[in-house]
Amino acid sequence: MDEMPRRKTSWRILVSTLVVGTLLATLHTTPATAATFNGERLDFTKKMSPGTNIGYKIFPGNEYTSSIPAAINSLMYPPGSMSNPMVLWQTTVTANSQMDFYQYSKSASDIVAYVEVFRKDDNGGGYYSMGAPAMDAFNWRYAEVWLNDARMDELSTTKRRVTILHEMLHGYGLRDLKLAVNKASIMYAYTSGTATAMTAETNTVLVTKY
Numbered sequence: 001m002d003e004m005p006r007r008k009t010s011w012r013i014l015v016s017t018l019v020v021g022t023l024l025a026t027l028h029t030t031p032a033t034a035a036t037f038n039g040e041r042l043d044f045t046k047k048m049s050p051g052t053n054i055g056y057k058i059f060p061g062n063e064y065t066s067s068i069p070a071a072i073n074s075l076m077y078p079p080g081s082m083s084n085p086m087v088l089w090q091t092t093v094t095a096n097s098q099m100d101f102y103q104y105s106k107s108a109s110d111i112v113a114y115v116e117v118f119r120k121d122d123n124g125g126g127y128y129s130m131g132a133p134a135m136d137a138f139n140w141r142y143a144e145v146w147l148n149d150a151r152m153d154e155l156s157t158t159k160r161r162v163t164i165l166h167e168m169l170h171g172y173g174l175r176d177l178k179l180a181v182n183k184a185s186i187m188y189a190y191t192s193g194t195a196t197a198m199t200a201e202t203n204t205v206l207v208t209k210y
C-alpha cells in the first residue's frame, strides 16, 4: 500500500548522460546567473525544490544497493573542509522519495546512466518529465536516476559510486562539463574523468543553490 504511483508522461527526454564516447553538441547560451567553470556552464538556473532534505528509494530490481548508499555518503560528506546542506535518507515509500534509483540494461548503448527530472503540474495534472531547457525556467520536484546495468557492470566499484554521485548531482541541477580542462571535475561527462569524490566547484554550486 505504500506505492503511490506518480502520473507522468510516457515520453522520456535525456536530461544528461554520462557517456563513454563522442561529444554531444553544446546547447544554449549561458544565462548571467548560471555558474561556470573554466568557461563551461556548470548548472541550470533552477533546482529541485524542496531539495535539501529528501528521501531516496532504490527500486526493486536495482542491484546497486551498496554503490548507491556509498554515493549518497560521498554527496553528504565531501572531502577536506568542504560541506554542503544536502541530506538524504532511504525510504521504501515512493511518495516520500525525491531521488529514485532504477536500473535498465541496454548493451548497445554507450550511455552509462541518465537522469530525468519531474515537475508537478500546479493545476492538478500530476507529475511530468521536464526536458533540459526547462531546467532554466522551472524548479522540479524529484529526479529519477537510471543506471544502465550493461555499462555499470564494466566499471570498478569506485567508478560506479562516482557515476551515481555524478547523476545525483544532475538531479540537483548540475550540468555536464565536456572540455578536457575539466576532466578532474565530478561533473566531467565521460568515464575517463578522474574525480573520485565531490569536487570543490560543484560543492560550491550546491551550497549556493540550496
Ligand SMILES: [Zn+2]
Pocket: 016, 017, 018, 166, 167, 170, 175, 176, 188, 189
Ligand atoms: Zn552527466
